[in-house]
Amino acid sequence: MGLSILGATGSIGRQTLDVAEGLGLEISALAAGSSAQALETAARRFRPKIAILYDEKAAADLRGRLADTDVKVLSGMEGLLEAASLPQADTVLAAMSGAVGLRPALAAIEAGKKLALANKETLVCAGRLVTAAAEAAGVPLLPVDSEHSAIFQCLQGQGEVKRILLTASGGPFRNHSAEELKHVTREDALRHPNWSMGPKITVDSATLMNKGLEFIEAMHLFRVPPEKIKVLIHPQSVVHSAVEFADGAVIAQLGSPDMRLPIQLALTWPERKPCPAPALDLTKTAPLSFAEPDLERFPCLGLAMDCAKRPETADGAVMNAANEEAVRAFLEGRIGFTQIYEIVSRTLEALSGRPGRTLEEILGSDEEARRLSKACLSSIS
């Protein structure tokens, strides 16, 4: 049986293709946003049944490029949904960035696929909906985020959870003062000390919003209330996360900061197979340190932890949409680094408390939040 990859040309997608090749997995579908050239290359290498570009024009381009092959080219949300539910695949790896990944993830679950989840927005926006759907369909949600993969591993065969210890590198500005944070540039923000990732998540790591999204993700994946999740700043990114159990024992997962490890585990679980990621040599790593996060300098984390307390509302979707728009504006040089928080908090203030039980409510709030945050953006930039 095969693997369908949603978000095949991004950082996670490309590493997934490397891992899949190493494991000899068949690729059923490859989907991406608008990168026709990159998806053509991948499609020629892996020969999926279908290739999808969300962008219609880019899909037309790709259709021409792949005319000499038997790869069927689709487009739009319809194409993504077909990729997510293709009969030839038993596993779907969801690695699209942003809220656009939500409907395909639900479609994969409803089609009974194992869902390897790298798209954290899916759970941030619709955690209750998605976990309930997975439970109803009897399919596992296999986390691909390194922290959640770590927690998943630590939970195996153990007892009652006291707390989840969600580690965070602290990003490139861990030691910046509040004043210094006002003046950091796009280039500064894209220089992550430990992980090589796409630009959106790298900026999210710098604001600690990424840890906030992961906080909400962990709550849904592992069915724990927010007060049982503790964020720990761990600059070395060696302990990928840990779990404290009822007796006080802490089980942690450690490894090199290489996403191929959690990607592969999501694809081979419950087996483990040799992985091309470099082995961890604890005698060569810097001493491992841990500290409390500073919610004053990094208020995005606090915003998210606060949203986590209202899982029945659409607040997660609102926060995520506003953050996507604000980070885009920051990457385009339209706003400063600390204004990301301003946009997100203003949008949340205006829209907090909307119901978030159905897909329609969630997608409606996502849209409304984008509209409002764009208005905010034009008023300040």
Next chain:
Amino acid sequence: MGLSILGATGSIGRQTLDVAEGLGLEISALAAGSSAQALETAARRFRPKIAILYDEKAAADLRGRLADTDVKVLSGMEGLLEAASLPQADTVLAAMSGAVGLRPALAAIEAGKKLALANKETLVCAGRLVTAAAEAAGVPLLPVDSEHSAIFQCLQGQGEVKRILLTASGGPFRNHSAEELKHVTREDALRHPNWSMGPKITVDSATLMNKGLEFIEAMHLFRVPPEKIKVLIHPQSVVHSAVEFADGAVIAQLGSPDMRLPIQLALTWPERKPCPAPALDLTKTAPLSFAEPDLERFPCLGLAMDCAKRPETADGAVMNAANEEAVRAFLEGRIGFTQIYEIVSRTLEALSGRPGRTLEEILGSDEEARRLSKACLSSIS
């Protein structure tokens, strides 16, 4: 069903009684070496069916002390064997120090008891015999050593093991030069930086022989060849040990350096219950560092790792017996610290390669090694 404790007045035994009280366990038998007063106190508090002192004279004293109770007092190896196989107990915690614990451990296994094993000499001397007996009887060996408890926890629900990472504090002389080691005193050796333990194991920690004994113990408990066990010096004693799996992921167990945690886990497994040990606060611990052990300054570790390669011989029993005698002489002020290694290596040199398949062969080699190391001792002290 009840718990029998062999070694009830030592450090592990006393902490086991605290834990057992917290868990509300019934105590079936309490056994110790010669501490009549301490065992009387424990027997009055826990009212076991039987109380045993290995030393005949001390047992007679205890019999008088407990004359007003219904506790039956026994003595000698016969008493230990009865304690190990008492029908009222379903679990035996073996915490006697030294090779004297071997026969009672085997008796407990043969009587079908769960064996919570704090006596590492049992596996060092007779690892193959004991693990084969446990397998034949279908009883679990539950490790109480903090490192082995950590490894046991890390193995739950995971896949193929690549390596066991056995951590060691490095003891009080971790940074001593070879020259400085020649002049350390009994008092220096008894000042362990992290753990509070009995004198024999504290000296073993200072020579790293303790890690060598644990190396052999781990090999037998977890059925891995010696080349799959890696000793890591970890001065903070927070990571109690770890396991590296086939894919390179490392699962580690962390906790406060408090023996009540592994003791309790051995008694409640597969459940975990709240434990009186202080919770680990990673934001307050010193940064966690790891280094290679130095086998030149700490040659006892190398001796043991070498013995581990010959599990079919009685070399483990010979090394352990010589070490027991040498440490006793060091504690009595008769030899210097570095002479412990000399005694053990000379004894091993003379007796290496003797067969160690049966209990008789092992006990015979133990006896022969004690005779020879005592001769060595009188020649140098």
